[in-house]
Amino acid sequence: MDLAECYKKVRQRTEQICAPLQTEDYVVQPVVDVSPPKWHIGHTTWFFETFILKPYFMGYQEYDPNYNYVFNSYYETVGNRVIRTDRGNLSRPTVIDIQLYRKYVDDAMQNYIACNELSDEVQELLILGFNHEEQHQELLLTDIKFILGNNPLFPAYSHEYEKPKVEEAEDKAFIKLEEGVYEIGYEGEGFAFDNELNRHKVYLNAFEISPSLVTNADYLEFMNAGGYHDFRHWHAAGWDWVNTNKIEAPMYWHQIDGEWHYYTYHGLEPLHLHETLCHISYYEAYAYASWKSMRLPTEFEWEAAATQFNWGSRWEWTESSYLPYPGFAKAPGAIGEYNGKFMVGQKVLRGASEVTSPNHSRITYRNFFQPELRWQFTGIRLAK
Template sequence: MTRWSRRQKKTSSRKAKTLISALRTAAAEQQHPAVAPRGEQLARRYRQVRDFTTRLCQNLQPEDCVVQSMPDVSPAKWHLAHTTWFFETFILKVWMQRYRAEVPQYAFLFNSYYNAAGDMHRRDLRGLISRPTVQETYRYRTSVDECVLQLIASANDALLDEIEPVLILGFNHEQQHQELLVTVIKHVFAQNPLFPIFVPAVPTPSQHRPGAQHFVPFDEATVPIGHEGHDFSYDNEGPRHRALVHAFSLSNRLVTNGEYLAFMEANGYTRPEFWLSLGWTTACEQQWQAPLYWEKRDGEWWNFTLTGFRRVDEAEPVTHISYFEADAYANWDGARLATEFEWERAAADLAIEGNFVDRERFHPAPAPGGEQLQQMFGDVWEWTRSAYLPYPGYRVAPGALGEYNGKFMCNQMVLRGGSCATSRDHMRLTYRNFFPPEKRWQFTGIRLARDLS
């Protein structure tokens, strides 16, 4: 073999090795794709969350965005601005040097309840804020978004360590307001005799009726309750602790419109023996005869949905009912509502899957069938019989962000599981929602439980 031949052989061998190495590297990258730097991940997540809020409002007219249909319901424009104020107040004003608010008065208009962050406009008067306009509100969002993304892009690891927890809280805060936006729009549209349509697609009426409820038994056990780990959770989900849960059984599905109609036809709204005292007083004062958004037309029950006014589908889960109605129904049925600890124990091994806002159905869906636990996540928030109270060892964090949950731990009931207006990646097993027992404007529903002797 000549010297030239030997040199060619060595060159070919090196090329082959290089090619094999490159192929191995490419295969490894397919199996384990490179993880984007933390700053890029946070910026991407920021855009995703903010863009979804904008998308929820894309079919609204300016007139839709300024209506306040009751004191509990802030106008859509206010939600667009408040979520922006959150990032401006707790991110930009803290960590962006030389940041100056373009309109300092927005801090007064769009603060919600953070007393430590300054004074605020009255909640029941938010519908009177004609300025800024909707267009100016979107400009405010764009301006703050540009500054937040610029801050993230320029931040070193030490600064990201400080910013990241508040950013993630801001993402989750905005997702809460996305859910509020959906239910706000529904309440606003329901006041209009024209019954505007939010989304044109109409859910197909169910071709099947869910079978009888099947009650899944659970033995008595001492179980861990609350969040554990380093991923995000709200402070009210901890500290993690152990709780004794007595033997119980839980319905495999949610109560349907058809089943709730049976309660109504049995004069459930006129029989005080099923109702808590305050619930009976409230039902009489408010003249409740059916769930919110229901109306009887020519002898048939119809309900207003975000896809328009349509006949009540008896297979769908009943929704827009208060805790008082849920409790009365359970008493009439000879059952009860679950405690939040029973609910968490039953759902502990289930995947967080269901009818969330990501599907853009914007309405509860019928149960798929079967005797296994289903609809534990999504569709409707499930009222529990647990009062919203702190877990053992809970302490409110100092400062304005410490006002997020703790100060509301009075006169409210816990709901679990999320709804058709909740984002899938916002939900956790340990998530504790809470509302006063008379409220009906959220997607709230019923799952029955029973004691096991």
Template sequence: MEKERAERKRRSQQLAQRYRVIRKETEALAASLEVEDQVVQTMPDVSPTKWHRAHTTWYFETFVLGGDDPDYRPIHPQYRYLFNSYYNAVGKQFPRPRRGLLSRPTVAEVGRYRDWVDRQILERLDRCAFTTEQLDILELGLHHEQQHQELILTDIKHVFHSNPLHPAYSETTLPPPGGETAPLRWKAFEGGVYEIGYSGEGFHFDNEAPRHKVYLTPFSIASRLVTAGEYLEFIEAGGYRRPEFWLADGWERVCREGWEAPLYWSREGKVWWIFTLHGLRPLDPYEPVCHLSYYEAEAYATFVGARLPREAEWEVAAADLPIRGNFLEDRLLHPTASSSAKEGELLQCFGDA
């Protein structure tokens, strides 16, 4: 019993520190946005920044503060409906395509909601009041909030791109286009039985387990990501006009939606531009191509005589690599050209795109 209490105290202190950092990061991502920016929804798959901030807070209130406590009273009874995403066991959800209609609660009210929940969570962590099971749910919530940090950037990019003014989210200056990238090589892997899935004692999502064996035939994987310049060769070869590269349903989408280039690409005369979180800039042919649909990626692979890697192949290839790359903490918020690589070295398996 004493050992269990000591472990809960240790975890509570550790999670309190992480909680402060991660929740502060979410607010930092929203800090440069005006109130008007935070309430826009440009398509059903985009959620307003305000909704992300409220939803992640609702998670902690509902599953950590409320949990199994029958006497708990939420700060607002309707938040359970407004900010539930897909947790059917909790109850009905406000329709996702209509989240942009929620002018209330206001951005300021959501900020106060976050502050109130933060105080409640940290006060309970400080006195080690959560059970081990509640601490597990809280830790899951922190990873859940980091997922929504990525979504905040993904969604505000679409919001700003939909505005004819093309405002910049970040004033940070990106490296100028140009330079070079590492040559593309192929790293071969032997066929055989491999183990994939989570292995260790730290946090993992439930869909990363159990660890299990898979049989793979021999395969090779590219040493780096495909560049924008390489993808441009596909476009200039008529890739978006040639059905032989596309799956049938992909070609139907190309025709129905008028695809001519990846999302956020545009052309003025002979010059290609790309919209970034830093605003519009000339396309850098050496940076990784991103914002491709599965159909576009598959069509490009067919064009160059290759195929997309399967999930198990990708996991095996990246299993022993150090986890380093272009992450949120670098604040570039845009993929960059790969550095030079040694023979057989894989680059850009983490970060970038």
């Protein structure tokens, strides 16, 4: 792998994602989970400056010590944390300020990569940095969708935007797997996050899993059958969530003159019935499965069966909670905060989505979110 080339590519892709934005779109933070785009482009830059340039590049001059305070994320070991809700209140640094910061760090990084023999440690940090930036690329796309999709003018992100094609299964017959011991988790030479380790054995009962994902048409049946108003299909916490937030449909769906529409990157459009369902919470996924008298797969069932179906258009909610694998250990220092500290109260999602960065997917990849969140491209695969 040519690391200099990789660095350039991954950094450019972030900028391409932002290209259609207006300056104002970079600034706002409508809810706590959605970060302003300018924060993403500053934070991914700060990552390379903080974990590579400052410790390893002799003579590197920090761009602005205040930026450490503004672009830090959850890393408690690197200075004081900015409270996340504050990000949307900061008009400075401006987008241009941050682009200059980005250029300064990119120049230094390219200089550093070109002129130094990189230790294994630095190579690993670089590759972590690429993966980190790819994660933020997906978040940029989902956060931009939220920002524009919650504006009463429903502006398009880009009329040129084309979503990647993911082929859907033609045969709808459930895939059957035998009872027995399966191997789960990452093993190999390539990159994987610490939460995919260690590879270990899991005992599974026999189960069946759908080769395809639930569609909008499928989900409308649930809605029309009163699914949002029948507590029997919901967890107690899900039922509270539905009632407190008056949830009646997936995120971005709007009923206009009796017809369902939804917000897409092209603006508001009539709902495509045969498209794969998107933007639902774990609570909704669970309720839908219950209404179908089925269930969601565990993450272990998913991984055991995933070579037998197409995946990659939706993050698929699983029944599994986000917990450490046997032998999991945090890395020392700030990098160690990456995953382990979130291992309570979240559900695992498997697969990838249409806005996941290319080459960022793995069959062992473990994504995780709180059960009520919907702004990611989430979907449902049934099991029984």
